[in-house]
Amino acid sequence: DTEVTQTPKHLVMGMTNKKSLKCEQHMGHRAMYWYKQKAKKPPELMFVYSYEKLSINESVPSRFSPECPNSSLLNLHLHALQPEDSALYLCASSQEGPPSRNSPLHFGNGTRLTVT
Amino acid sequence: GDSVTQMEGPVTLSEEAFLTINCTYTATGYPSLFWYVQYPGEGLQLLLKATKADDKGSNKGFEATYRKETTSFHLEKGSVQVSDSAVYFCALSDQGTSGSRLTFGEGTQLTVNP
Numbered sequence: 177d178t179e180v181t182q183t184p185k186h187l188v189m190g191m192t193n194k195k196s197l198k199c200e201q202h203m204g205h206r207a208m209y210w211y212k213q214k215a216k217k218p219p220e221l222m223f224v225y226s227y228e229k230l231s232i233n234e235s236v237p238s239r240f241s242p243e244c245p246n247s248s249l250l251n252l253h254l255h256a257l258q259p260e261d262s263a264l265y266l267c268a269s270s271q272e273g274p275p276s277r278n279s280p281l282h283f284g285n286g287t288r289l290t291v292t
Numbered sequence: 293g294d295s296v297t298q299m300e301g302p303v304t305l306s307e308e309a310f311l312t313i314n315c316t317y318t319a320t321g322y323p324s325l326f327w328y329v330q331y332p333g334e335g336l337q338l339l340l341k342a343t344k345a346d347d348k349g350s351n352k353g354f355e356a357t358y359r360k361e362t363t364s365f366h367l368e369k370g371s372v373q374v375s376d377s378a379v380y381f382c383a384l385s386d387q388g389t390s391g392s393r394l395t396f397g398e399g400t401q402l403t404v405n406p
Contacts (some may be wrong), residue, residue, distance in 0.1 A: 180335075217376055218396035219336065232393070266335050277324045278343050278387040278390040281333035 180284035182267050188290045191257060197287045199250040199267030207231075208250040209281065210242060211266040219266055244272055257291045264282060264288055294319045298382050298397035300339070305372055305404050313367040313400045315356075315382035325349075325358050325365040331377045339367075339380070369381040372404045 180201045189195050199208065208224050211219035224232035225244040239261075241253040250267055266282040299314040317323065324343045325353035340349030354369045365382060382397040397400040 180337075216399070216401075218399055221393060224393070268335075277387045278341075280326060280338045280341055281336075281390075281394065283328075283337065285333070285335045 180231045180267055180269055180282050182284035182287050184287055185285070186290075188292060189254065189257065191259075193257075194253070196254065197252040197265055197267075197289075199252075199284060200284070201269045202248055203269065203271075203282065204213055204247075205269035205271050205280075205282070206247065207270045207272065208244060209268040210240075210250070210252050211268060211283075213264040213266055215259055223252075230274045239278075244291075254272070254289075257289075257290050262289055262291045294323065294386050294395045296382050297378075297396035298400050300394070302377070302401035302403060304376070305402070307374055307404055308406050309369045309404075310375075311369040311372045311402070313380055313382075313402070315365045315367065317363050317365065317382075317384050319363075319384055319386050320326070321386045323386040324392075326383045326385065327356055327365070327367050327387055328383060328396075329368070330379045330381065330399075336381065339403060363402060372402075374404045374406050375399055377402055377404050 183198045198208045201292040210222040213219040222236045223242045228244045239256045242253040266286045267284045270279040295318045297316050299312040317380045329339045330336045340348040340351045342358035347358045356365050356367045381399045381400045383394045385392045
């Protein structure tokens with residue numbers, strides 16, 4: 177069982193919808209991440225939160241809006257997405273913030289997003 | 293910048309065969325090296341790691357040695373099982389000004405047939 181929980185597992189949304197992805201961890205980790213993974217590709221980093229503050233934004237379009245309400249929770253708010261945004265969205269956490277090179281990431285099982 | 297190159301897949305083996313997946317890297321600093329595995333329909337799981345030269349990471353019969361002289365971190369297993377079928381990602385983590393970030397290889401799909 178993964179220690180990083182993501183909901184929902186699957187999401188289908190239209191281009192005019194607003195939806196949110198949720199991620200939760202109770203390992204006391206201080207850094208949390210959003211990744212996007214297309215089929216047969218490695219994950220691509222989107223955002224990093226360190227001690228609940230946004231520390232890295234990899235030039236992600238504003239239709240993706242992250243939020244870290246507390247040290248255990250991470251949300252990704254979605255609005256006006258495009259079909260090419262369809263992908264697996266992975267949340268991850270790591271023990272140290274700012275992230276340390278020695279600290280491995282713990283991934284959730286992801287939300288499979290389809291934009292119609 | 294940092295980069296990771298993995299052997300191209302897919303790789304198909306029979307059960308109990310020997311596995312090697314090659315991984316080489318380029319980094320400006322002193323990275324840590326990781327192998328992650330992704331089973332169908334799941335997220336990535338850490339398989340093993342090594343944080344300095346000559347370290348050997350091992351887990352579940354898999355092992356990899358951090359070779360600074362050849363900038364490599366090849367994954368090996370002596371006898372694969374059907375349950376090892378998955379995608380394997382080599383990755384490095386180097387320290388940046390905002391903390392470290394992972395650089396992944398392209399992934400290698402492994403299929404083990406009974």
